[in-house]
Amino acid sequence: MNQDGDMEQNLIGVIDAGTRTVQFCVFRTEHTKEIAKHTVDITTAVPQEGWSEQDPREILRAVETCMENVAKTLGSEAAENIVTIGITNQRETTIVWDKTTGEPLHNAIVWNDIRTDSTVDRILAKVPEQNTNYFKNHCGLPISPYFSAFKIKWLMHYVPQVRKAMKAKTCLFGTVDSWIIWNLTGGPKGGKHYTDVTNASRTFLMNIDLLNWDPYLLRYFKIPEDVLPEIKSSSEIYGRVAEDWPFGGVYISGVLGNQQASLLGQRCLKEGQAKNTYRSGCFLLYNTGTQKVMSTHGLVTTVAYKFGNSPAVYALEGSVAVAGAAIKWLRDNMGFLKDVDKDTESLAQEVFNTGDVYFVPAFKGLYAPYWRKDARGIICGLTAFSTKQHIIRAALEAICFQTRDILQAMNKDCGIPLTKLRVDGKMSENNLLMQLQADISGIPVIRAESEDITALGAAMAAGAAEGIDIWDINSEERQLVPINTFLPTSTESERDYRYSKWKMAVQRSLGWAVPKKSKIMTEERYRLLSSLPGCIYIMVSFGMLAVADLLA
Numbered sequence: 001m002n003q004d005g006d007m008e009q010n011l012i013g014v015i016d017a018g019t020r021t022v023q024f025c026v027f028r029t030e031h032t033k034e035i036a037k038h039t040v041d042i043t044t045a046v047p048q049e050g051w052s053e054q055d056p057r058e059i060l061r062a063v064e065t066c067m068e069n070v071a072k073t074l075g076s077e078a079a080e081n082i083v084t085i086g087i088t089n090q091r092e093t094t095i096v097w098d099k100t101t102g103e104p105l106h107n108a109i110v111w112n113d114i115r116t117d118s119t120v121d122r123i124l125a126k127v128p129e130q131n132t133n134y135f136k137n138h139c140g141l142p143i144s145p146y147f148s149a150f151k152i153k154w155l156m157h158y159v160p161q162v163r164k165a166m167k168a169k170t171c172l173f174g175t176v177d178s179w180i181i182w183n184l185t186g187g188p189k190g191g192k193h194y195t196d197v198t199n200a201s202r203t204f205l206m207n208i209d210l211l212n213w214d215p216y217l218l219r220y221f222k223i224p225e226d227v228l229p230e231i232k233s234s235s236e237i238y239g240r241v242a243e244d245w246p247f248g249g250v251y252i253s254g255v256l257g258n259q260q261a262s263l264l265g266q267r268c269l270k271e272g273q274a275k276n277t278y279r280s281g282c283f284l285l286y287n288t289g290t291q292k293v294m295s296t297h298g299l300v301t302t303v304a305y306k307f308g309n310s311p312a313v314y315a316l317e318g319s320v321a322v323a324g325a326a327i328k329w330l331r332d333n334m335g336f337l338k339d340v341d342k343d344t345e346s347l348a349q350e351v352f353n354t355g356d357v358y359f360v361p362a363f364k365g366l367y368a369p370y371w372r373k374d375a376r377g378i379i380c381g382l383t384a385f386s387t388k389q390h391i392i393r394a395a396l397e398a399i400c401f402q403t404r405d406i407l408q409a410m411n412k413d414c415g416i417p418l419t420k421l422r423v424d425g426k427m428s429e430n431n432l433l434m435q436l437q438a439d440i441s442g443i444p445v446i447r448a449e450s451e452d453i454t455a456l457g458a459a460m461a462a463g464a465a466e467g468i469d470i471w472d473i474n475s476e477e478r479q480l481v482p483i484n485t486f487l488p489t490s491t492e493s494e495r496d497y498r499y500s501k502w503k504m505a506v507q508r509s510l511g512w513a514v515p516k517k518s519k520i521m522t523e524e525r526y527r528l529l530s531s532l533p534g535c536i537y538i539m540v541s542f543g544m545l546a547v548a549d550l551l552a
């Protein structure tokens with residue numbers, strides 16, 4: 001609370017570091033609409049097919065620019081009313097840096113990067129029956145390139161600077177939250193190396209029951225504990241922003257992965273409540289209360305949030321890697337539309353249906369509930385009649401079918417079918433998509449009419465922290481987020497027929513990607529060859545060239 005005790009003047013800043021953008025928003029306590037915001041786009045590099053990297057320094061620069069701009073917009077008097085800061089972020093994205101220099105040791109490996117395919121294959125080959133769920137009792141997650149531990153392993157294996165820094169005990173690992181916290185709180189000059197329990201639950205290294213780094217998994221991945229951040233709750237005082245940053249001296253007191261933050265922002269605080277966020281990917285989280293539910297239908301068990309010393313609340317999550325990203329692909333790679341915001345809905349509405357076209361956007365394999373990294377994108381059912389409008393509409397439907405896949409898995413895991421679906425995220429502004437979602441899933445879709453539900457969740461966590469106490473999460477007087485409802489207009493048999501065709505399309509997308517020579521293989525071969533004595537090296541190299549010639 002500020003010095004004169006005026007609740008109205010208590011402001012909370014939120015750093016929302018997503019995959020595509022970084023923004024800084026300011027909320028008035030217990031109000032759902034932000035009063036100031038600045039957004040900066042982030043560049044993603046694709047050095048090779050399936051790879052996806054970001055520059056951690058660019059993320060920091062974006063955070064600083066956003067904070068500076070918001071400080072300017074607010075003016076110095078209002079800016080002084082910012083009591084605390086919350087952080088919410090893209091999850092799983094892996095950053096390693098040197099704690100003495102503060103310099104990243106490699107680009108950030110983004111959550112949807114699939115370079116660790118072969119690492120995953122090697123691990124799968126060693127576990128009994130190649131069981132994807134072999135470690136699930138430890139961390140709640142299936143074996144997949146999605147999670148951070150595989151990315152850390154890759155960095156340890158292929159980046160000599162990382163190995164060197166680990167040996168010298170100067171290497172730190174963090175997801176985007178940790179990187180930002182460490183830098184905001186002083187960087188090499190005493191920065192705090194922390195993460196929160198929701199982000200830690202996405203690394204594949206946190207014990208899902210005990211909420212600490214799991215010794216068995218650390219041993220398995222050969223990751224030393226001293227590189228990992230300390231795990232804290234999602235709502236407690238983490239420290240203060242260093243004086244050389246905008247808002248220096250302000251507390252940091254709320255940290256959550258962005259999907260968990262939107263669960264909170266949607267007020268899904270009771271067991272059985274769920275939300276779906278439509279952005280580049282699409283993430284459905286179902287609050288299972290203080291009891292974790294282990295999915296037997298392809299979902300992930302994750303921590304939803306933890307307030308201070310209160311018990312952690314768990315969620316079941318269905319993650320879809322490609323949602324809005326498919327529309328972006330239709331714009332950038334196919335040239336089917338110019339502006340995703342303006343054109344998607346109108347073009348898709350120019351046709352009444354997809355003309356029996358199905359689009360499985362498995363660009364990087366399929367996540368929940370399939371967990372098939374060998375799947376690849378397909379568009380099937382094309383005829384001479386098909387147009388780009390049909391394909392755009394099929395891309396929208398694909399997002400709805402994938403959500404139905406997850407809803408079905410959730411209903412089976414939880415036993416009580418969801419009767420409505422709360423939605424948010426930039427893509428949920430598309431009315432046609434929301435209507436298709438209601439028609440394909442057969443339940444009402446309830447859309448939050450607020451753009452920044454994710455940031456709102458982080459503001460709530462920051463404001464509710466002990467010692468800050470300016471947001472009562474359970475207050476009945478809180479302002480509710482205004483909503484729009486979309487009701488199903490289809491019959492059950494129509495829905496089921498279309499869904500059965502979707503399942504046929506998914507079947508056709510599976511098993512497409514076969515392990516192939518990649519840069520990783522080349523580097524591996526290089527490492528092997530360079531460790532051989534010179535003459536053997538030359539002989540083996542010539543041998544390999546001869547074989548390559550013969551094969552060609």
Ligand SMILES: Nc1ncnc2c1ncn2[C@@H]1O[C@H](COP(=O)(O)OP(=O)(O)O)[C@@H](O)[C@H]1O
Nearest residue numbers: 018019020279280324325328341344426427430
């Ligand atoms: N009106 C719309 N119709 C369809 N897709 C949209 C619409 N608006 C945004 N999108 C898609 O949603 C995604 C926007 O997500 P955003 O929250 O900006 O990114 P990210 O999830 O990467 O942080 C983009 O992939 C974009 O293609």
Ligand SMILES: O=P(O)(O)OC[C@H](O)CO
Nearest residue numbers: 018019090091111279280
């Ligand atoms: O792409 P974003 O920013 O919506 O976030 C991605 C998720 O956190 C990945 O798990």
